[in-house]
Amino acid sequence: MINPQLDKNGGLQHLLTIDGLPRDVLTAILDTAAPFTEVAEREVKKLPLLRGKSVFNLFFENSTRTRTTFEIAAKRLSADVINLNIGTSSASKGESLLDTVDNLCAMQADMFVVRHAVSGAPFLIAQHLAACGRDHIHVINAGDGRHAHPTQGLLDMYTIRHYKKDFTRLVVAIVGDVLHSRVARSQIGALITLGVPEVRVIGPKTLIPADVGKLGVRVFHDMRSGLKDVDVVMMLRLQSERMQGALLPSPQEFYKYYGLTADKLDCARPDAIVMHPGPMNRGVEIDSAVADGQHAVILPQVTFGIAVRMAVMSMLAGA
Amino acid sequence: MKIHIKNGRLIDPANSVDALKDVFIAAGRIVGVGAAPEGFSANRVIDATGLVVCPGLIDLSARLREPGYEYKATLESEMAAAVAGGVTSLACPPDTDPVLDEPGLVEMLKHRARNLASAHVYPLGALTVGLAGERLTEMAELAEAGCIAFSQANAQVTDTRVLFRALQYAATFGYKVWMQPEDSFLARDGVAHEGEVATRLGLPGIPICAETIALSRLLELVRETGVALHVKRVSSAAGLEGVARAKAEGLPVTCDISINHLHLSEQDIRYFNPHARLIPPLRTLEDREALRLGLAEGIVDALCSDHTPVDDDAKQLPFGEAEPGATGLELLLPLTLKWAGEAQQPLATALARITSDAARVLGILAGRLSAGAVADVCVFDPLGSFKVSPASLKSQGKNTPFLGAELPGRVRYTLIEGHIAYESGP
Amino acid sequence: MQLPDAERLCAELADSLRTELSPDTALVGIHTGGVWVAERLHAALGLKTPLGSLDVSFYRDDFSRSGLHAQIKSSAMPFEVEDRPIVIIDDVLYTGRTIRAAMNEIFDYGRPARIDLAVLIDRGGRELPVCPRWTGQVLRLKPGSNLQLERNEAGVLSLRLIDD
Numbered sequence: 001m002i003n004p005q006l007d008k009n010g011g012l013q014h015l016l017t018i019d020g021l022p023r024d025v026l027t028a029i030l031d032t033a034a035p036f037t038e039v040a041e042r043e044v045k046k047l048p049l050l051r052g053k054s055v056f057n058l059f060f061e062n063s064t065r066t067r068t069t070f071e072i073a074a075k076r077l078s079a080d081v082i083n084l085n086i087g088t089s090s091a092s093k094g095e096s097l098l099d100t101v102d103n104l105c106a107m108q109a110d111m112f113v114v115r116h117a118v119s120g121a122p123f124l125i126a127q128h129l130a131a132c133g134r135d136h137i138h139v140i141n142a143g144d145g146r147h148a149h150p151t152q153g154l155l156d157m158y159t160i161r162h163y164k165k166d167f168t169r170l171v172v173a174i175v176g177d178v179l180h181s182r183v184a185r186s187q188i189g190a191l192i193t194l195g196v197p198e199v200r201v202i203g204p205k206t207l208i209p210a211d212v213g214k215l216g217v218r219v220f221h222d223m224r225s226g227l228k229d230v231d232v233v234m235m236l237r238l239q240s241e242r243m244q245g246a247l248l249p250s251p252q253e254f255y256k257y258y259g260l261t262a263d264k265l266d267c268a269r270p271d272a273i274v275m276h277p278g279p280m281n282r283g284v285e286i287d288s289a290v291a292d293g294q295h296a297v298i299l300p301q302v303t304f305g306i307a308v309r310m311a312v313m314s315m316l317a318g319a
Numbered sequence: 320m321k322i323h324i325k326n327g328r329l330i331d332p333a334n335s336v337d338a339l340k341d342v343f344i345a346a347g348r349i350v351g352v353g354a355a356p357e358g359f360s361a362n363r364v365i366d367a368t369g370l371v372v373c374p375g376l377i378d379l380s381a382r383l384r385e386p387g388y389e390y391k392a393t394l395e396s397e398m399a400a401a402v403a404g405g406v407t408s409l410a411c412p413p414d415t416d417p418v419l420d421e422p423g424l425v426e427m428l429k430h431r432a433r434n435l436a437s438a439h440v441y442p443l444g445a446l447t448v449g450l451a452g453e454r455l456t457e458m459a460e461l462a463e464a465g466c467i468a469f470s471q472a473n474a475q476v477t478d479t480r481v482l483f484r485a486l487q488y489a490a491t492f493g494y495k496v497w498m499q500p501e502d503s504f505l506a507r508d509g510v511a512h513e514g515e516v517a518t519r520l521g522l523p524g525i526p527i528c529a530e531t532i533a534l535s536r537l538l539e540l541v542r543e544t545g546v547a548l549h550v551k552r553v554s555s556a557a558g559l560e561g562v563a564r565a566k567a568e569g570l571p572v573t574c575d576i577s578i579n580h581l582h583l584s585e586q587d588i589r590y591f592n593p594h595a596r597l598i599p600p601l602r603t604l605e606d607r608e609a610l611r612l613g614l615a616e617g618i619v620d621a622l623c624s625d626h627t628p629v630d631d632d633a634k635q636l637p638f639g640e641a642e643p644g645a646t647g648l649e650l651l652l653p654l655t656l657k658w659a660g661e662a663q664q665p666l667a668t669a670l671a672r673i674t675s676d677a678a679r680v681l682g683i684l685a686g687r688l689s690a691g692a693v694a695d696v697c698v699f700d701p702l703g704s705f706k707v708s709p710a711s712l713k714s715q716g717k718n719t720p721f722l723g724a725e726l727p728g729r730v731r732y733t734l735i736e737g738h739i740a741y742e743s744g745p
Numbered sequence: 746m747q748l749p750d751a752e753r754l755c756a757e758l759a760d761s762l763r764t765e766l767s768p769d770t771a772l773v774g775i776h777t778g779g780v781w782v783a784e785r786l787h788a789a790l791g792l793k794t795p796l797g798s799l800d801v802s803f804y805r806d807d808f809s810r811s812g813l814h815a816q817i818k819s820s821a822m823p824f825e826v827e828d829r830p831i832v833i834i835d836d837v838l839y840t841g842r843t844i845r846a847a848m849n850e851i852f853d854y855g856r857p858a859r860i861d862l863a864v865l866i867d868r869g870g871r872e873l874p875v876c877p878r879w880t881g882q883v884l885r886l887k888p889g890s891n892l893q894l895e896r897n898e899a900g901v902l903s904l905r906l907i908d909d
Contacts, residue, residue, distance in 0.1 A: 031816075031817075032813060032817060034817075034819065035800060035802075035803075035817045035818065035819045035820065038819055038820065038821075042853060042854055043853075043854065043855060044852075044853035044854070046853065047803040047804070047853075048803070048804060048849070049803055049808055314803075314813055315812070315813055317808075317809075318808050318809065318811070318812030318813045319812055
């Protein structure tokens with residue numbers, strides 16, 4: 001099986017995962033995103049790059065947030081955007097995933113932005129498109145199960161580069177529910193590929209996956225020691241379902257030991273930045289004052305996110 | 320029909336034969352090995368020069384998908400696949416629809432199979448009604464209808480007390496139980512081995528302790544009840560060690576592994592290949608090595624195909640939603656030969672695992688070419704090859720992680736009860 | 746062929762513009778050569794309005810064929826475009842497509858009072874109705890050849906012709 005992200009010449013045909021993308025491809029995406037940040041400052045926030053193209057937001061898992069940022073990015077590139085929210089419950093089993101994709105191709109789709117609850121779904125779509133010879137259609141993974149959320153990983157890297165400049169001198173900590181987090185997996189992949197010398201994950205054993213050390217990270221179960229001398233603190237969202245799965249007793253205990261409070265943040269470097277993919281659970285994974293404080297760069301992440309997504313869409317469409 | 324198979328290399332592990340010897344068949348039985356019986360005049364002579372002549376293969380697990388899943392496969396298509404693969408006897412799991420928990424269903428299946436005059440079918444009866452793990456089936460009635468042993472297929476009996484009683488009941492009549500060791504709670508929602516690949520790909524994992532914990536439970540119950548246990552589809556080194564210790568202790572335990580676990584590992588999931596979605600999951604390279612060593616040493620008694628035809632629609636789904644299982648009847652011989660070559664095992668040892676040893680597990684008198692034995696024979700070209708493709712597979716199930724592979728060995732003739740059920744050109 | 750001295754052309758171009766610009770005119774250079782020329786002109790003319798610069802990559806008409814180029818620079822228009830006279834500055838004018846892209850981009854910032862064009866070299870070969878108001882020099886070149894403006898380490902501009 002060939003890497004379905006790449007075309008015959010090794011160029012980027014789809015963006016499905018950070019895994020397997022060489023450093024220069026990641027850097028090129030970050031470099032391309034930079035000029036897109038200015039478009040937001042202008043009165044006419046539009047560029048003609050994707051004019052006449054149809055971008056289909058195929059969301060099998062609900063997310064107004066992510067869908068909206070992709071929609072804004074596509075519209076700023078002058079694309080036509082169509083949103084499809086398809087329920088994932090097996091009870092509502094209508095069309096199969098690939099049948100849905102085939103129907104949309106028949107409607108002249110140029111690009112699919114796919115979010116799905118099951119890991120690997122965007123790969124299936126990309127392989128199917130290749131098998132049908134539809135080389136002009138591109139797929140962007142907007143989050144599949146626990147596997148990957150590559151545009152989030154990229155915008156996080158853009159944010160780090162914006163504030164810290166040099167990846168090769170940083171200590172970065174990812175805190176929270178790494179086990180269930182596609183964001184964390186994409187972040188880890190990107191940080192290591194971009195040459196961050198020390199990547200840490202911090203969380204209770206029930207939320208840190210088996211063999212995560214094999215991905216190249218150091219595991220900490222004590223947050224204070226984990227945050228010592230850290231330059232970038234990346235918080236993850238804790239979902240309430242974790243209490244049901246016998247993974248955690250309560251949000252309160254989680255907050256006490258793994259929530260980012262000012263005094264825990266003091267263990268990190270004085271110029272450390274605090275990031276969060278959103279939406280935040282204030283008082284669960286992050287203290288409100290820290291979320292609104294001077295170390296937090298959470299709102300800039302959102303702005304950069306639109307630019308990064310514009311860059312990715314442009315690079316794929318122009319390929 | 321009198322058949323003379325001449326000039327072939329006869330490999331009959333049960334009788335320790337590996338030599339150039341002719342085989343003579345009449346009235347459905349072997350009537351001579353080496354020298355022709357007095358006055359033998361063949362109706363058909365099979366020139367087996369350069370070919371291997373061995374007992375017809377015995378596959379300990381092949382899903383025929385009848386009754387209930389005819390859209391996935393039918394008896395006709397799967398029996399054709401069996402004989403094309405050199406398989407003359409097979410055991411089928413009870414997870415049909417309806418489940419094989421009623422004597423009538425078993426009789427119907429056996430009747431259907433007999434009418435096709437193809438491979439011998441040995442149905443496994445359900446251990447509990449509907450495989451639900453609550454009530455015992457009428458095991459004696461089912462055995463009388465033709466069930467060779469009892470199994471839960473891939474379902475589990477979670478209530479330990481029910482499991483205890485079921486094994487105790489089976490032991491009463493001396494029936495063997497075939498169980499997949501997997502703790503249903505630890506395996507719940509899991510779709511891949513809990514390890515590096517699952518972590519990287521974000522797939523819910525099934526830890527090895529799901530197998531070892533369930534195995535410990537089963538072995539304790541074997542000690543308590545004295546039931547004969549066959550552990551099916553061992554997937555891990557730790558699981559195999561548990562079986563080895565039980566055997567050393569003298570417990571009545573046998574085990575098998577599937578052709579997929581013999582050759583593949585979690586690495587073969589690659590980019591979420593749904594053909595690598597299997598039960599139990601493919602584990603690490605170390606586990607695979609342990610299974611290969613175990614097969615060579617005989618700690619693993621038999622190798623089976625775990626043949627599970629799945630329709631395309633059910634496989635072309637995201638990995639975790641894809642239906643688990645791979646087709647395999649036609650790959651049993653080639654993958655056995657591939658292993659033998661790689662592990663530098665004598666052909667006789669390798670073939671034993673899919674003939675005489677498998678027969679021993681099943682408890683039938685088969686898998687041997689002694690004088691007087693039923694003439695179930697496989698004649699194959701060890702230097703031929705089999706290119707795995709949807710077109711070359713006779714099974715309705717085209718779902719295998721070996722698609723596109725060129726595997727060693729090619730079945731040339733399959734004889735069942737002395738008649739040629741399958742033959743193909745060189 | 747003998748190529749003209751780029752620095753001399755810049756000085757001559759500045760002289761042509763000097764008496765014809767209103768005080769609130771903005772010069773906008775097109776990356777990369779056009780920006781170098783615009784810097785020369787801006788310094789020579791002592792204009793009050795800061796210099797604008799455009800990277801027209803996002804407005805090119807050959808995007809679907811060639812994709813995005815590797816080194817996209819940022820565009821900067823540090824002044825109000827609305828009702829302002831603008832002069833686009835570029836080094837070499839050829840088909841006119843770059844100027845078309847630049848005009849589209851400027852209009853996304855606002856509505857200028859007027860747009861004029863000043864180029865160092867006009868090499869002919871227009872494919873769109875684009876016409877410079879001020880030109881350093883007209884040159885007739887072979888269709889396959891590539892005329893580039895270069896800047897050495899000392900910051901001195903020069904023209905170079907690369908034949909196919």
